[in-house]
Amino acid sequence: MYFELRRITDTISIVDDHAHVGITQAVNELGAYIKPLLPASDVYLPPIQSSFGFPYLEALHEEAYVNYYGFIPEDLNQASQYKKLAVAYEAKRCDLKQTFNDFMKMGNVEHVISNLFLPEALKDEANISLIPMIDPLMYPFGDYFVTDRPMAKPYVLSFGYILSEIKKTYGVCDDPDFDTYMAMVDRVLDDYKLKGYKGYKIISAYVRSLYFEKPSETGNKLYEAARSGDANAYRAFQDFIVWKVMEKSAQNGMPVQLHTALIDGHIDVTNPINLSNFLKDETTYQAKIVLLHAGYPMFDNAKLMAMASKPLTVNNVYIDISGRVMFANDPTIIAKMLRNFLEVPALWKKILYGSDTLLGERFLFTCAKTGRRAVYLALAGMIDDGIVTEPVAVQIAKDILRNNAIRLYELPLEIL
Numbered sequence: 001m002y003f004e005l006r007r008i009t010d011t012i013s014i015v016d017d018h019a020h021v022g023i024t025q026a027v028n029e030l031g032a033y034i035k036p037l038l039p040a041s042d043v044y045l046p047p048i049q050s051s052f053g054f055p056y057l058e059a060l061h062e063e064a065y066v067n068y069y070g071f072i073p074e075d076l077n078q079a080s081q082y083k084k085l086a087v088a089y090e091a092k093r094c095d096l097k098q099t100f101n102d103f104m105k106m107g108n109v110e111h112v113i114s115n116l117f118l119p120e121a122l123k124d125e126a127n128i129s130l131i132p133m134i135d136p137l138m139y140p141f142g143d144y145f146v147t148d149r150p151m152a153k154p155y156v157l158s159f160g161y162i163l164s165e166i167k168k169t170y171g172v173c174d175d176p177d178f179d180t181y182m183a184m185v186d187r188v189l190d191d192y193k194l195k196g197y198k199g200y201k202i203i204s205a206y207v208r209s210l211y212f213e214k215p216s217e218t219g220n221k222l223y224e225a226a227r228s229g230d231a232n233a234y235r236a237f238q239d240f241i242v243w244k245v246m247e248k249s250a251q252n253g254m255p256v257q258l259h260t261a262l263i264d265g266h267i268d269v270t271n272p273i274n275l276s277n278f279l280k281d282e283t284t285y286q287a288k289i290v291l292l293h294a295g296y297p298m299f300d301n302a303k304l305m306a307m308a309s310k311p312l313t314v315n316n317v318y319i320d321i322s323g324r325v326m327f328a329n330d331p332t333i334i335a336k337m338l339r340n341f342l343e344v345p346a347l348w349k350k351i352l353y354g355s356d357t358l359l360g361e362r363f364l365f366t367c368a369k370t371g372r373r374a375v376y377l378a379l380a381g382m383i384d385d386g387i388v389t390e391p392v393a394v395q396i397a398k399d400i401l402r403n404n405a406i407r408l409y410e411l412p413l414e415i416l
């Protein structure tokens with residue numbers, strides 16, 4: 001046991017760089033058009049079903065249910081008790097502000113960066129930042145190009161609804177010309193920064209590949225062809241918008257979070273290497289790219305992207321370890337993945353702790369516990385092997401669990 005490393009990983013105030021706190025409530029408030037973006041709702045889920053087959057996680061969820069909700073351990077996995085538990089759970093969930101803040105405290109999480117939308121109840125909380133998605137800007141002509149992936153169509157319809165709201169806000173008509181449309185895109189991206197949002201989210205891997213080719217035609221040409229039903233031009237126009245976003249990121253420093261975890265049989269679409277085009281081009285090389293969920297399970301490709309810098313420098317690709325990496329995993333397994341990353345010192349300042357809290361605020365707590373333990377185990381192994389000293393390991397732990405996110409997202413919090 002390395003006592004100082006253990007003390008720091010157990011007690012440091014965490015910054016969680018990717019979550020969707022209160023998303024069930026937010027989606028309910030926004031209405032039926034947005035519903036497809038959330039695959040399930042936050043309802044009582046027995047520990048055994050929250051644990052993805054890992055006893056470690058089952059014990060953590062049990063701890064949350066017993067200590068916070070006051071449930072009796074014997075009831076938790078008893079089908080006959082589910083109805084009663086669901087009612088009590090729902091009552092707590094509705095007091096979202098309290099539940100959220102209680103689990104932040106239980107996990108010792110100082111700040112969380114939430115994704116997509118926030119519910120009214122959490123909009124003014126000082127310990128939450130927001131990263132909205134920019135995907136709606138990519139699909140101005142609806143879903144006609146969409147082929148066979150089941151989530152694609154509902155997602156694009158949701159994006160269409162959000163885009164129509166954006167157009168209303170910016171006084172843009174339903175069917176604008178290219179210049180008007182792009183002026184709006186530009187303002188939206190600038191305003192997200194002015195409003196204090198911490199980045200741009202791209203969730204489009206549910207719809208299409210993350211391979212965005214550098215446009216060979218002008219945006220205007222692509223826009224007009226896409227508008228008249230040319231599916232290839234439409235895809236190229238989406239590429240064009242993402243290149244704009246990456247150029248913007250390179251200029252204004254806003255990180256771009258992209259979902260890069262496996263979704264379905266279309267294995268190639270989420271491969272982090274798809275994004276390497278942005279590292280080959282001067283206009284986008286400086287873009288701050290955050291690989292959400294570390295490319296799960298293509299971790300080596302996430303590592304490769306984060307290492308692919310110009311000689312003797314570091315690039316701006318970051319690895320977030322939220323999602324199934326964190327909430328559906330055992331710390332010993334996460335530690336192995338981390339160890340693979342940490343054997344490259346250039347990555348020490350690029351790994352970002354995240355929970356991807358989605359279906360219940362207790363995940364803020366269960367993931368914090370899991371993440372702390374995983375970071376300890378990974379670094380203890382490196383001390384054992386004589387690769388780093390304990391003081392160096394302590395600093396890496398602080399960076400992963402807190403400092404790297406503060407620096408990347410420019411949060412007004414103390415670096416420890």
Ligand SMILES: [Zn+2]
Pocket residue numbers: 018019020115356
């Ligand atoms: Zn997420």
